[in-house]
Amino acid sequence: MVLEAGMQSRPKPRLPDGIRIYAIGDVHGRADLLRAVFAAIDLHLSRSGPARALHVFLGDYIDRGPETAATIDLLIDRSQRHETVFLKGNHEAFFLEVVQDPPKLDAWREFGGFQTLMSYGLRPSIKPDRDEQDYLVKGLLDIMPRRHQHFLSNLRPCFACGDFFFAHAGVKPGVPLRQQREEDLLWIRDEFLQSEQNFGKYVVHGHTPVAKPDIRPNRINIDTGAYASGILTLLTIQDERMFAI
Numbered sequence: 001m002v003l004e005a006g007m008q009s010r011p012k013p014r015l016p017d018g019i020r021i022y023a024i025g026d027v028h029g030r031a032d033l034l035r036a037v038f039a040a041i042d043l044h045l046s047r048s049g050p051a052r053a054l055h056v057f058l059g060d061y062i063d064r065g066p067e068t069a070a071t072i073d074l075l076i077d078r079s080q081r082h083e084t085v086f087l088k089g090n091h092e093a094f095f096l097e098v099v100q101d102p103p104k105l106d107a108w109r110e111f112g113g114f115q116t117l118m119s120y121g122l123r124p125s126i127k128p129d130r131d132e133q134d135y136l137v138k139g140l141l142d143i144m145p146r147r148h149q150h151f152l153s154n155l156r157p158c159f160a161c162g163d164f165f166f167a168h169a170g171v172k173p174g175v176p177l178r179q180q181r182e183e184d185l186l187w188i189r190d191e192f193l194q195s196e197q198n199f200g201k202y203v204v205h206g207h208t209p210v211a212k213p214d215i216r217p218n219r220i221n222i223d224t225g226a227y228a229s230g231i232l233t234l235l236t237i238q239d240e241r242m243f244a245i
Helices: 031-047 068-079 090-100 102-110 113-119 130-143 146-153 182-187
Strands: 019-024 052-057 083-086 158-161 164-167 202-205 219-221 234-238 241-244
Touching: 019 031, 031 068, 031 234, 068 083, 068 113, 068 146, 090 102, 090 113, 090 130, 090 146, 090 182, 102 113, 102 130
Parallel strands: 019 052, 052 083, 164 202, 202 219
Antiparallel strands: 019 234, 158 164, 234 241
C-alpha cells in the first residue's frame, strides 16, 4: 500500500539518498508475525538492495502476546546480521520498573506482563501476594538470559534520519525534538494524536492501536494491534516514498 493520502498540503518528508528504512510496529510477543515480517524484508532486499538499509523497531516487544522470549531472541539475532535501531516502548520501561519494585507486578498484569512471565516458564497465580511477587521477579531475572536483560536495558528513546523522527508513542507538541522528555516519547497519546502542528520532522510512531496505518500530514501511526489483530505492520521508507504491508 503506497501511503500518500493527507500529505498533499505539505512537502513530502525525505530520507537521504541511498538509505532505506524498514520500520516495524508494536510486536507484543507475536514472534510468528515478526518472522513473517523478516521474510518480507529479506525478499525485498534480495530484489532491490539499497546502499544502506536500516531496521527501526518502535518498541513494545514484550507483554500481551504469547512469545516474548522468542521475540527478543529474534530481535537480537536480527541485529547481528543487519543494521538495527531498537526503540524503547512504555512496556519495556514499565518492565524495568517492575524488576526494581516487585509490588508493581500487580499493575504489570494489567499491561499483559503475565504473558511475559509465562513465556519464560513461570506460572503466576491470578493475584500474587507480596511473597509471590518477590519470587516471580527474582525467578524471572534468574531465568531470563543475560542478553535479553541487556537488550531491554539498552533501548533508545528516539531516532532521527533525514526528515523522519521515530518514537514509540509520539512527541509533545510545542517542544523541540531535541528537548523531548522520555516520558512523553514513550507514553503520550491525545495531546500528540490530536495535534496538527508541524513537529519539525515527520513522526513515525506506534503505541495507540489502529485498524490500519493512520497517515496524517505530520505523522504516521503503524501500531496495528498485532497481539490481537494478527497484523504486524511493516513500513518501508525510501527517498520520499512510504509503503506499508
